[in-house]
Amino acid sequence: MNRTVHLSPPDVGPLEESYLLAALRSGWVAPVGPDLEAFEREVAERVGTRGAVAVSSGTAALHLALLGVGVGPGQIVLVPTLTFVATANAVVYTGARPVFVDCDPRNGNVDVALVAEALHRLRAENERVGAVVPVDMFGTCVDYTALLPVCAEAGVPVVEDAAEALGATHRGRPAGSFGRVGALSFNGNKIITTSGGGMLVSDDTALLAHARHLATQAREPVPHYEHRHIGYNYRLSNLLAALGRAQLVRLDAMIARRRVLRDRYAKLFAPVPGVRLLGDEDGTGNCWLTSIVVDPGQAGWRAADLGTHLAGHGIETRPVWKPMHRQPVFAGARGFLTGAAERLFANGLTLPSGSALDDMQVDRVLAAVEEFVTAHTGATAA
Structure with missing residues (x-):
């Protein structure tokens, strides 16, 4: 198994x-x-x-x-x-x-x-x-x-x-x-x-x-x-x-490994409507975690749907952070809010990103993502 x-x-x-x-x-x-x-x-x-x-x-x-x-x-x-x-x-x-x-x-x-x-x-x-x-x-x-x-x-x-x-x-x-x-x-x-x-x-x-x-x-x-x-x-x-x-x-080598994985996610999702990678627009981040943001109206599916699919394949994912102003422990705290964080929480999904993932594990993740995208859009991811 x-x-x-x-x-x-x-x-x-x-x-x-x-x-x-x-x-x-x-x-x-x-x-x-x-x-x-x-x-x-x-x-x-x-x-x-x-x-x-x-x-x-x-x-x-x-x-x-x-x-x-x-x-x-x-x-x-x-x-x-x-x-x-x-x-x-x-x-x-x-x-x-x-x-x-x-x-x-x-x-x-x-x-x-x-x-x-x-x-x-x-x-x-x-x-x-x-x-x-x-x-x-x-x-x-x-x-x-x-x-x-x-x-x-x-x-x-x-x-x-x-x-x-x-x-x-x-x-x-x-x-x-x-x-x-x-x-x-x-x-x-x-x-x-x-x-x-x-x-x-x-x-x-x-x-x-x-x-x-x-x-x-x-x-x-x-x-x-x-x-x-x-x-x-x-x-x-x-x-x-x-x-x-x-x-x-080993820090630089580990960052480089994470960037290779992020680039593969970027290539995979590039032809998929309504999906984008979060952050690191200029390539100066360390690629600690790669998250996608899904527009359900364009994509035809939700980030949580992909998370459920990957969980069925033994692949861990996580929603983007739940905003602090929605945490019970901070109920009633003051905030200057636009709704942006709540939308990212609702539509974001963090994917496996670690430098310790070997090639077989990476291929397994990407294959499972492609299987989901193909089934839900009728189009093959890159």
């Missing part, structure tokens, strides 16, 4: 094994060690920032990043409504309130014009906006050329949620390097993985130093245990950092 084809399984092999074994044999098993320091340095070099702090998850990175720019109780933080819940949860951890902003339907990233409108209206209402948190959706960077001046004019710091976007760029500048601080994720399904983990990246070395302090239970540098601040057990372990270092060596 064929095994399930997953969306984005971890892509690990002999190189990762060798890095982990070396770290284990070195004796540096505890949270800090030379691989942790090297991983921070290497990621900062890749992103183009002055420094980095490795932590236990992307959510932890977002939490510390928000604290680092001064977000706290009584403030509002603008968050895309089309995102994973961690972006909004991290705001709540600080005591601030998320206010949701709708997306650009072309790529799912936050609607910059709507951010400008939200900042103007909130300022007129004397609301305290602590930060704007753009999310680089599915590995495609936000239009920072447009967004950064809007936030600068309002005097509001940018915390970039680049959890999905390591290796992507905007006008030649790497994801994670925009705004005052960025947050990366190394969860098991991300472009590179440390099993679980995340990282803050920034040019603000004082912010990073404070984040590192808070991430180690805010212990003061004295022989006994002394604490002046509430801290967190957020540091990444040295062993997981070793895994991350090996993954980082």
